[in-house]
Amino acid sequence: xADELAVLLHGSREELxxxxxxxxxxxxxxxxxxxxxxxxxxxxxxxxxxxxPDARVGIAAVTAVPxxxxxxxxxxxxxxxxxxxxxxxxxxxxxxxxxxxxxxRLIELxxxxxxxxxxxxxxxxxxxxxxxxxxxxxxxxxxxxxxxLRRRALVISVAFESPEIDRAVExxxxxxxxxxxxxxxxxxxxxxx
Numbered sequence: 001x002a003d004e005l006a007v008l009l010h011g012s013r014e015e016l017x018x019x020x021x022x023x024x025x026x027x028x029x030x031x032x033x034x035x036x037x038x039x040x041x042x043x044x045x046x047x048x049x050x051x052x053p054d055a056r057v058g059i060a061a062v063t064a065v066p067x068x069x070x071x072x073x074x075x076x077x078x079x080x081x082x083x084x085x086x087x088x089x090x091x092x093x094x095x096x097x098x099x100x101x102x103x104x105r106l107i108e109l110x111x112x113x114x115x116x117x118x119x120x121x122x123x124x125x126x127x128x129x130x131x132x133x134x135x136x137x138x139x140x141x142x143x144x145x146x147x148x149l150r151r152r153a154l155v156i157s158v159a160f161e162s163p164e165i166d167r168a169v170e171x172x173x174x175x176x177x178x179x180x181x182x183x184x185x186x187x188x189x190x191x192x193x
Contacts, residue, residue: 008034017045028052029060036064041074055083062086072099079105084115091118095125103131110137120152127156135162142168147177154183 007019008031016035023031032049036042040061049061062078070093078090079102091109094102106129109122123141126134138160141153150172157169172180 013039020045020048025054028054029056032057032061033064036061037066041065041069041071050081050083050086055085058083059085059089063089067096070096072097072101075099075102076105079109084113084118087113088115088118088121091121091125094122095128098129100129100131103129103133107134107137110134111140116146116148119146120148123149123152123156127152127159130159132160132162135160135165138162138165139168142172147180150175150177151180151183154180154187158187 004019004023004027007015011019016031016039020028020031020035032045035045036049040046046061046065050058052058058081062074065074075090075093075097078086078093081087081090087109091106094106103126106122106126110119110126113119113122123137126137138153138157141149142157142165144150144153154169154172157165173184175181
């Protein structure tokens with residue numbers, strides 16, 4: 001075990017890659033995390049991690065890729081993953097990249113994904129990108145049943161110039177959620193200031 005730990009912390013790329021093939025299941029996620037953090041992104045090793053039956057292995061690998069090394073290719077791949085946790089992370093990365101090419105997939109995720117956290121992450125990234133194609137998604141978010149989606153949509157609404165969004169935002173002024181009402185003050189939308 002001490003030898004494995006030494007390789008995880010200080011081993012060469014080749015040593016750590018070889019270790020990934022023999023690590024016990026309970027340490028595999030940490031091994032992939034260490035590999036991607038130190039040497040990633042390594043596409044072949046990422047695909048191995050994402051294909052592992054334990055979703056924690058893939059999640060550990062993708063989230064460990066240093067942010068300055070994440071790319072459009074990564075975001076696209078991760079937003080298509082079978083694990084909603086990887087998809088959510090891919091949507092987050094899309095917001096970091098702010099690439100308009102990712103807007104169509106983010107719109108799909110924000111509107112149709114079954115997992116609310118994925119929809120919220122996609123909505124947040126659409127706000128970071130600020131592409132006007134997202135206006136219908138923001139409008140849907142502003143009227144969503146989910147308070148989390150309404151809050152997120154309200155926060156990102158300032159990134160869009162649209163009379164429809166302005167009206168939908170105004171309709172939330174007396175929302176039953178106290179945090180949404182407070183957001184009007186925080187976003188300087190409160191006429192009583």
